[in-house]
Amino acid sequence: MAISSFHPPLRTLMGPGPSDVHPRILEALGRPTLGHLDPLFVGMMDETKELLKYAFQTSNELTLPISAPGSAGMEACFVNLLEPGDKALVCVNGVFGNRMIENVTRCGATAIRLDFAWGTAVEPAAVEAALKEHGDIKVLAFVHAETSTGALSDAEALCGLAKQYGCLSIVDAVTSMGGVPLLVDKWQADAVYSGSQKCLSCTPGLSPVTFSPAAVAAIKARKHPVQSWFLDMNLILGYWGEGGKRAYHHTAPVNALYGLHESLVMLQEEGLENAWQRHATMHSALAAGLECLGVEFVVAAEQRLPQLNSVYIPAGVDDATTRQYLLAKHDLEIGAGLGDLAGKVWRIGLMGYSAKPENIRLLLSALAAAMLAQGYECDASVALAAADAVLA
Amino acid sequence: MAISSFHPPLRTLMGPGPSDVHPRILEALGRPTLGHLDPLFVGMMDETKELLKYAFQTSNELTLPISAPGSAGMEACFVNLLEPGDKALVCVNGVFGNRMIENVTRCGATAIRLDFAWGTAVEPAAVEAALKEHGDIKVLAFVHAETSTGALSDAEALCGLAKQYGCLSIVDAVTSMGGVPLLVDKWQADAVYSGSQKCLSCTPGLSPVTFSPAAVAAIKARKHPVQSWFLDMNLILGYWGEGGKRAYHHTAPVNALYGLHESLVMLQEEGLENAWQRHATMHSALAAGLECLGVEFVVAAEQRLPQLNSVYIPAGVDDATTRQYLLAKHDLEIGAGLGDLAGKVWRIGLMGYSAKPENIRLLLSALAAAMLAQGYECDASVALAAADAVLA
Structure with missing residues (x-):
């Protein structure tokens, strides 16, 4: 046995944590x-x-x-x-x-x-x-x-x-x-x-x-x-x-x-209130984009956490296939469901340094691609435009 | 209150742990x-x-x-x-x-x-x-x-x-x-x-x-x-x-x-046996040097840990004064006594990356200087030569 140093790839972490580290x-x-x-x-x-x-x-x-x-x-x-x-x-x-x-x-x-x-x-x-x-x-x-x-x-x-x-x-x-x-x-x-x-x-x-x-x-x-x-x-x-x-x-x-x-x-340095506002804005942009992809939230809007977005996996789309696609092709991690929600939902994190426009655009385009590859019809460009409209 | 990033100095860690990190x-x-x-x-x-x-x-x-x-x-x-x-x-x-x-x-x-x-x-x-x-x-x-x-x-x-x-x-x-x-x-x-x-x-x-x-x-x-x-x-x-x-x-x-x-x-990579041998050798070199400084070990030779050297503080030398001198003038940390031994002993670590000739030479010369400054008579050059004889 000879084990050598471990060099991890650079992932984008949009699961339930850990989030991207600055x-x-x-x-x-x-x-x-x-x-x-x-x-x-x-x-x-x-x-x-x-x-x-x-x-x-x-x-x-x-x-x-x-x-x-x-x-x-x-x-x-x-x-x-x-x-x-x-x-x-x-x-x-x-x-x-x-x-x-x-x-x-x-x-x-x-x-x-x-x-x-x-x-x-x-x-x-x-x-x-x-x-x-x-x-x-x-x-x-x-x-x-x-x-x-x-x-x-x-x-x-x-x-x-x-x-x-x-x-x-x-x-x-x-x-x-x-x-x-x-x-x-x-x-x-x-x-x-x-x-x-x-x-x-x-x-x-x-x-x-x-x-x-x-x-x-x-x-x-x-x-x-x-x-x-x-x-x-x-x-x-x-x-x-x-x-x-x-x-x-x-x-x-x-x-x-x-x-x-x-x-x-x-x-x-950022200020707590500004950090809260940033999470709220990024959530709105992500939600606008996901809606265009036909992806629905688990939690009602008024009880929703901006930094942790649980969404139902659309019919005809496979949980593991999608997450593997995102990880393998885009170095992008999102979270699986836990407990009663395992296999039914994804958990998309927008936490801390992960709560930024680049991550939202990556998520929307990569998720659309992963679902299209499974025959699910959606249009990434419309979703990206909807997110950008919120971010503008 | 505005607190800024923390930038620690580069210390040499020869206390009871943490040791120097490679x-x-x-x-x-x-x-x-x-x-x-x-x-x-x-x-x-x-x-x-x-x-x-x-x-x-x-x-x-x-x-x-x-x-x-x-x-x-x-x-x-x-x-x-x-x-x-x-x-x-x-x-x-x-x-x-x-x-x-x-x-x-x-x-x-x-x-x-x-x-x-x-x-x-x-x-x-x-x-x-x-x-x-x-x-x-x-x-x-x-x-x-x-x-x-x-x-x-x-x-x-x-x-x-x-x-x-x-x-x-x-x-x-x-x-x-x-x-x-x-x-x-x-x-x-x-x-x-x-x-x-x-x-x-x-x-x-x-x-x-x-x-x-x-x-x-x-x-x-x-x-x-x-x-x-x-x-x-x-x-x-x-x-x-x-x-x-x-x-x-x-x-x-x-x-x-x-x-x-x-x-x-x-x-x-080093091999366990080689690591054990390195600790044993470094301990022998340190012990040879300390003996020349008139500093005595707490533990009998056959029960002694090579990587943690407890030594009595010589009469006329002050515990805190010495440790502060080492830290302030040499960025060198050694350990205080714990429990019943507080104030009576120092604990000098030779652990892992800290167990190397440079650290032994630094410790002997800095400790001699700290004790000399308090009127304790000792000769660093003799101690360094004794350590080097073991390391040769």
Whole structure:
């Protein structure tokens, strides 16, 4: 066996994440490694916390990136807030709500499950009814932007209900951060986690989290130790804590954090509102083009995520054939359906650096070609013109 | 607030890790990001597993990198092998043995603690006595290479005792992999975890793990689900499993894995035995030089790790002053003492790409200058000549 260096081709990433990574971020990854307790690195950690507070729109002191992917960020929220015997109301409208249930039960807590049709938002009225019915819910958990379906839920209303009924909220903002408004303080969200590889256009592997003062109080009042040593926020805070002594907890992923820092600097340069507007505009252009190709959206327009577009695979067109065509002939990746939607939909991402006119034009022309090759009638030039009309 | 891009200086890393990262690995990190289910990326994952089998000297099928730092690798071993009510015998001869105890108790299992003086190896005779005394131990856990003290324990003897007394062994090989012999199959170790940022010279953030068939059988026979969803090997195996369908579990840290792959390709090119020999030679050269400076080792010669050199801070020399001098004037990082040894010792790493003659010469001359500046009498030229005599 002799294995040689791996040189990946240059793909265009329009799936559910990772999204295209900006060259500035790729370059940042390769900067010289510092020790994880080097004063200059510690200064960069402090800057990263400040930049994350901006991205989350929060003044929460406990705001930092977990040194692992979004699934670990999810687990960090659940294992820190829940204790054995607690009850959590979990809203399920896609794959990631199901994963939340798994997290709750592995904490020795009880999950009360509230289902919504895949491709629709969580209904606040149904949540309120459940909160009324069960008087002893500690945590209300939901997914802000369901990456498996492309539905956007009303996080402001849901976090408000949590406050009204005396619960803590856990919000999955993996796909929402940087792509649509996410206002942690205004909405009074308690524990929120995201991912580096979606609308921040960074590489996968890090999970920004933020905890409100109420969440921190709950963590400090725990009767049982947090079941995970690696994700125990009491210990992580000792390492990421402002100003004071840095207590060694784990070795931070130094170079990955260079990339996250760079991506957050870029978000600050663009401005959050401008980033949200860009995602909205690119979505409108893509939607105009897809309509001309006869491709229909899974989610109703008013509940649709601009950065994750779930569309039905037209009759007569094959899922795998199409995705293979795009990858082989155009180095273009789009996402397959997950769970109940596998084989029925594609998921087209317009996240971060991927949300740009060139990608929309590539997607429309390549998808039209892939479908034409299977005998499906469509006209790429009309679709491109419709998208360009929005972009003009 | 306007925060700009972070440009770290070029340091020489001779602490307890991260070690100097080879330019080939830094370059690999910035290669174009692929989707985490892209067939080309999946092929690279298969190669990484093969390369890790070589580095671990194992044919264990369940060999892969955990998508988080070494502490998560440790936790992965404990949460998968231990269930509530189980008993684990934990050998403690430094910081990381203490951390193992934390892991055991957070699993709801009972830790039986066996202490050894810091700076010494784990004593197999004491371990055997404890195994005899307690008849129902499920797991024997120990640290192969204690990064907090620089002591190397006899993993072959300890894993042999585990087999003899019907236990599973958990071995911390974070600092040993690539630096000293680590022969997982020959020694019949059951669950072993390492880190990317030590003798592999890769960036921090990934934790290679391997599980023997006996360990896998214990995981499959569990009565309770693994308490961590993120670290549940049953689920991770579905994503990393050979050949078959890749079940989405979490989004792999794609670019970090490019770096690990490159570092393992380099290890294969050098050859494991050559890497071990290089670490041994560099250690001898460093030790010869340090002796001339009157700097003494914490660990007896026959139990000493070549890649992590704990030395007493000479009388009249200040810990922090010296480390700050090295960092400020020479961009050279060495490590402080941890736990009981804080303020009393330095930890000088010779790991991976850091284990080279240039680094030894820099360390000896810079350390001599730092100590001379504090009125400590020593002669750098004599120390350099002694090191060169070994290197010749």
